[in-house]
Amino acid sequence: MTPKNNLRFGVIGAGRIGKIHAENLATHIPGVELAAIADVDLKAAEDLAARLHIPKAVDNYQAILSDPTIAAVAICSSTDTHARIVSEAAQAGKHIFCEKPIALDLKTIDAALDAVDKAGVKLQIGFNRRFDPNFRKVHTMIAEGRIGTPQIVRITSRDPAPPPISYVNVSGGMFLDMTIHDFDMARYLSGSEVEEVYTAAGVMVDPNIGEAGDVDTAVITLRFANGAIGTIDNSRKAIYGYDQRVEVFGSEGMLQAHNNTPDNHVYSNADGVHSPKPLYFFLERYAVSFIAELRAFVQSIQENSSPLVTGIDGRIPVVMGMAAKKSYLENRPVKLSEITAPVLQPD
Numbered sequence: 057m058t059p060k061n062n063l064r065f066g067v068i069g070a071g072r073i074g075k076i077h078a079e080n081l082a083t084h085i086p087g088v089e090l091a092a093i094a095d096v097d098l099k100a101a102e103d104l105a106a107r108l109h110i111p112k113a114v115d116n117y118q119a120i121l122s123d124p125t126i127a128a129v130a131i132c133s134s135t136d137t138h139a140r141i142v143s144e145a146a147q148a149g150k151h152i153f154c155e156k157p158i159a160l161d162l163k164t165i166d167a168a169l170d171a172v173d174k175a176g177v178k179l180q181i182g183f184n185r186r187f188d189p190n191f192r193k194v195h196t197m198i199a200e201g202r203i204g205t206p207q208i209v210r211i212t213s214r215d216p217a218p219p220p221i222s223y224v225n226v227s228g229g230m231f232l233d234m235t236i237h238d239f240d241m242a243r244y245l246s247g248s249e250v251e252e253v254y255t256a257a258g259v260m261v262d263p264n265i266g267e268a269g270d271v272d273t274a275v276i277t278l279r280f281a282n283g284a285i286g287t288i289d290n291s292r293k294a295i296y297g298y299d300q301r302v303e304v305f306g307s308e309g310m311l312q313a314h315n316n317t318p319d320n321h322v323y324s325n326a327d328g329v330h331s332p333k334p335l336y337f338f339l340e341r342y343a344v345s346f347i348a349e350l351r352a353f354v355q356s357i358q359e360n361s362s363p364l365v366t367g368i369d370g371r372i373p374v375v376m377g378m379a380a381k382k383s384y385l386e387n388r389p390v391k392l393s394e395i396t397a398p399v400l401q402p403d
């Protein structure tokens with residue numbers, strides 16, 4: 057028996073990330089009951105529901121939005137569906153956890169955020185890395201002033217293997233799909249907005265990615281409003297595994313967070329000194345953060361407090377991604393103020 061006052065959730069999208077969030081909601085988040093799973097691929101929804109003993113699996117998310125016993129949804133479907141589902145869920149009065157990015161254009165994002173504002177529901181965006189214990193510690197110590205004034209922010213984010221071209225084609229490109237997490241991290245660590253970006257990028261991993269109109273390798277320099285400067289470096293393929301490190305240098309010291317490994321043994325022999333490769337990919341590396349972000353979202357609903365990653369926090373990294381792409385294409389520094397959205401017309 058589940059307690060009557062549990063917060064009932066629906067998960068929309070039963071793919072890679074939907075499976076993680078559904079499993080976490082079903083097993084790791086106190087005060088929550090996962091009531092239904094929707095996927096246009098009904099079998100995917102049914103298989104996941106059966107595995108987690110969830111009573112309802114549907115092929116149309118509307119069935120979740122029209123269920124008055126469901127208070128909140130986790131939107132884990134493909135990127136091009138997020139904004140529409142956010143707007144409809146808000147109109148249905150559901151609290152919303154939505155995966156990144158909200159959408160690939162600002163007009164669509166602003167319409168979705170407007171619907172959330174009007175409905176007065178909670179919206180949290182899935183920037184899970186803020187909930188990673190390593191990066192959270194660095195963030196907290198910077199905010200406490202432990203390194204004085206931050207001057208240089210360095211973010212390294214390299215995937216172990218490139219995604220399939222089918223994924224690349226609908227992802228919005230590397231800057232909006234992958235670097236978007238690093239743009240969020242830059243804001244989160246520095247406590248400052250970024251004003252200008254300059255991108256050098258290329259295709260060094262997979263020529264098919266280039267043919268799809270995307271890049272797979274980039275270095276992006278950042279100028280922050282507080283005077284700091286920074287770099288993000290990305291690759292779609294690091295042969296030694298998922299490389300996720302940050303370093304922030306300031307007037308009074310430096311903070312670093314290194315990769316997580318399956319264990320920390322070090323083996324020395326005649327060939328050298330060996331230690332394990334980083335945890336393979338995001339599902340392993342960020343497992344703890346996926347649980348923590350949903351716990352925080354549930355807490356914000358229970359306590360009626362502001363979510364820790366807001367709709368605006370979801371919007372700004374999209375602007376940064378657009379500026380990074382423009383900088384790459386035009387080979388010049390681009391100010392974020394150059395990226396503007398058409399003004400929304402009032403209803």
Ligand SMILES: NC(=O)c1ccc[n+]([C@@H]2O[C@H](COP(=O)([O-])OP(=O)(O)OC[C@H]3O[C@@H](n4cnc5c(N)ncnc54)[C@H](O)[C@@H]3O)[C@@H](O)[C@H]2O)c1
Pocket residue numbers: 068069070071072073074094095096097100117132133134135137155156157182183184233338
């Ligand atoms: N925060 C993270 O670290 C992280 C990691 C991976 C993916 N994501 C984001 O999550 C989203 C999904 O990514 P994924 O890797 O799980 O993709 P995926 O392709 O594995 O899964 C997407 C699922 O959504 C379903 N779907 C599509 N349209 C739908 C609709 N209208 N209603 C219901 N279901 C629908 C598809 O059938 C599929 O099962 C993307 O926006 C991606 O950017 C975030």
